[in-house]
Amino acid sequence: MSSPSVTPPASVSELLRAFPVVLAPMEDVTDAVFRRICRGVGAELCVTEFVHAQHMVARTSLARRKALLAPDDQPTAIQIYGPDPAMLMQAAEIAAEARPAFIDINCGCWVPRVARKGAGAAWLRDPAAMVEMARRVVAAAGMPVTVKTRIGLGPESHMPIIDLARRLEDVGVAALTIHCRTAHMGHTGVADWAWARRAREVVSIPVVVNGDVRTADDVARALDETGCAGVMIGRGAIDHPWVFREARARLAGAPVVPPTDAERAALYRAILRANVAARGERAGVPVTRRHLAVLGPAWARAVRPSLFAATTVAEVDDVLGEGRARPAGGPPAPTGDATMEF
Numbered sequence: 246m247s248s249p250s251v252t253p254p255a256s257v258s259e260l261l262r263a264f265p266v267v268l269a270p271m272e273d274v275t276d277a278v279f280r281r282i283c284r285g286v287g288a289e290l291c292v293t294e295f296v297h298a299q300h301m302v303a304r305t306s307l308a309r310r311k312a313l314l315a316p317d318d319q320p321t322a323i324q325i326y327g328p329d330p331a332m333l334m335q336a337a338e339i340a341a342e343a344r345p346a347f348i349d350i351n352c353g354c355w356v357p358r359v360a361r362k363g364a365g366a367a368w369l370r371d372p373a374a375m376v377e378m379a380r381r382v383v384a385a386a387g388m389p390v391t392v393k394t395r396i397g398l399g400p401e402s403h404m405p406i407i408d409l410a411r412r413l414e415d416v417g418v419a420a421l422t423i424h425c426r427t428a429h430m431g432h433t434g435v436a437d438w439a440w441a442r443r444a445r446e447v448v449s450i451p452v453v454v455n456g457d458v459r460t461a462d463d464v465a466r467a468l469d470e471t472g473c474a475g476v477m478i479g480r481g482a483i484d485h486p487w488v489f490r491e492a493r494a495r496l497a498g499a500p501v502v503p504p505t506d507a508e509r510a511a512l513y514r515a516i517l518r519a520n521v522a523a524r525g526e527r528a529g530v531p532v533t534r535r536h537l538a539v540l541g542p543a544w545a546r547a548v549r550p551s552l553f554a555a556t557t558v559a560e561v562d563d564v565l566g567e568g569r570a571r572p573a574g575g576p577p578a579p580t581g582d583a584t585m586e587f
């Protein structure tokens with residue numbers, strides 16, 4: 246008698262084939278609220294903010310919040326980081342309990358509080374140790390494990406990423422995301438996608454190219470120039486979450502339709518309300534300011550001072566033109582048509 250069929254989880258390759266544009270992990274940004282917002286405008290595969298392995302193992306409330314995946318929050322990968330392989334192995338086992346799409350190991354964060362302690366991009370100082378750590382995490386996780394890293398520490402004459410890609414594939418890493426800058430570059434300079442292409446050429450696991458992909462045209466160009474299985478978008482999605490919808494259209498050969506002003510206002514209000522529901526008004530109003538750019542450059546510039554002064558939902562609504570203080574020259578108040586369900 247055959248057992249009832251259960252659909253196996255999609256592999257990383259299948260997820261990227263379904264839609265190759267991934268929302269990047271971003272601390273204090275890609276929480277459950279923002280992942281939902283991005284999926285409302287076309288995103289599919291998302292990655293959580295990074296979670297410190299030690300916090301995961303101690304099951305702190307912060308780690309639990311970051312790694313909690315609601316049933317409709319799929320496909321989402323959980324990203325972990327830390328300097329200690331044994332701790333990362335345990336963290337991966339715990340992360341797997343949340344049934345993420347896969348587990349991603351951060352080997353690319355250049356921020357001193359992370360890298361100085363041997364985590365993130367510090368793994369690039371010792372590629373052999375990084376590969377051995379990845380091998381152990383793969384063995385412990387019981388599910389696909391991916392690595393997100395940079396092309397090298399900088400300024401090596403030849404970046405280690407090509408050799409690393411091969412070796413990470415050899416130890417069972419399921420996919421590799423390459424932020425095409427060195428660690429020393431931080432977020433400065435231009436991401437050199439050619440390194441993702443070179444790495445892709447030497448492995449058969451999916452490679453995801455990351456860095457400076459901001460528009461639907463960038464998505465098409467990055468896929469075209471690198472032949473990678475996917476692209477990952479970070480800052481571009483903070484400012485313009487519609488990039489996912491626009492990339493879908495662009496890849497399907499359909500016209501790319503930018504958001505209307507009413508959609509822009511509706512999305513800002515949706516992010517605000519979701520943040521307030523998740524964190525309370527006192528924290529939810531200020532964290533939403535990070536997304537000021539969704540209003541579009543001209544309007545964002547005009548309302549910036551008043552939006553940064555606003556501390557309540559009502560005040561923000563006023564600034565956006567919902568109430569008394571509708572800004573001169575701002576877009577019309579959102580109509581019912583533009584109300585978005587997130």
Ligand SMILES: Cc1cc2nc3c(=O)[nH]c(=O)nc-3n(C[C@H](O)[C@H](O)[C@H](O)COP(=O)(O)O)c2cc1C
Binds near residue numbers: 269273351424455456
């Ligand atoms: C605010 C912020 C937070 C970030 N947090 C993380 C993180 O938690 N894990 C990670 O791997 N990368 C993190 N990154 C890096 C992004 O995932 C991405 O690699 C980088 O921003 C380059 O892509 P972009 O040019 O599309 O922004 C962060 C970036 C930003 C701007």
